[in-house]
Amino acid sequence: MPFARGRPYLAIPGPTVVPDRVLAAMHRPAPDIYGAPLQEMAESLYPDLRHLAGTTGHVAIYIGNGHAGWEAANANVFSRGDRALVLVGGHFGLGWANALRAIGVEVEALDLDRRSAPDPGLVEAALRADRGGRIRAVLTTHVDTATSVRTDIADLRAAIDAAGHPALLMVDCIASMGCDRYRMDDWGVDVTVAASQKGLMTPPGLAVLWFSEKARAAGRDAGLRTPYWAWEPRALPTGFWQRWAGTAPTHHLFGLREALTMLVREEGIEAAWSRHAALAGAVWAAAEVWSAGGALELNVHDRAARAHGVTALSLPPPLGARLREWTERVAGVTLGIGIGQPEPAAQGHFRIAHMGHVNAHMVMGVLGVVEAGLAALGVPRGAGALEAAAAALAAAAARAG
């Protein structure tokens, strides 16, 4: 007899749990898009978005998902025949590289080990070898959601500078914005891409681009730019409609307003990063104990290279798929699928999301359900995973005061 009745928990890495307050903010009649109340509310998003990403640069919002964010970034920087250096450390790095290839940009892909942080020396070497200066930008994910590897962005900027190369640095923060520490200006990032449906706690439908003045200038002659994707009218409009190239995504804007109020104005971004670090620590503590049993493995062994919003794990196939089926059917918890893995390995992989509107009891609940699922499936595992997670949380809370 399953015990799934009650509030279900979608523990996949996007879309994430949408706070009731965000849903309530969206539940309203359509506003007048020509009226001051909507326009003033929308304008209030931009300072909060700048603060969130740690930049004084420009912000453009698009009606679209993460793929739209990639396309917007690509179209405003590149011309057909340009060259890009793309760090491919997982499914999403590959996706960005393919999106560039599809529009006629030449991609030099650094095919990385999908389990550890990229070696910045590889980027430096690739840029030094680019004697003709053809590489226009270096592109990377901050967190590749498929692998849960986190890249050290400041190290990448240092590598670009060490090579003395003028390439722009473009970062996909779709899975990390609001979860993992990010300082766009301090780290010398030129273009940052995010989307509404993960750490930003808003339904899928908005992509956000932050871009530096340097990127704006470098992209001035970008031949792939079309009117809809052009970032300048959206970021520096002369009329409100230009922000959206047409009708504003009204209800998503109300949702994002509420989410940013919660994240930036009430909790504070430093506190949100600490919360995600503490919750990630609890998940890792449990998973490290489970892995002592020999069946379960964390994808990323080095804690310093692990994302704070998602953890990728594997079991011998098809146990990952069976575990996900069990937790959803019996306990109302939906875990993330393995993504970007060949069959049959894909049937072993699964992911636990701990990003966005998530707190300690939600994470402890997921871990307890996974423990029960592993027991039900007879998976050999180390004992004491939940105690380890609880101890990690208690220690993090003590450090936070």
Ligand SMILES: Cc1ncc(COP(=O)(O)O)c(C=O)c1O
């Ligand atoms: C790191 C990363 N980049 C890009 C994407 C693509 O975003 P979307 O599915 O919203 O198009 C995702 C989606 O999960 C992602 O996690």
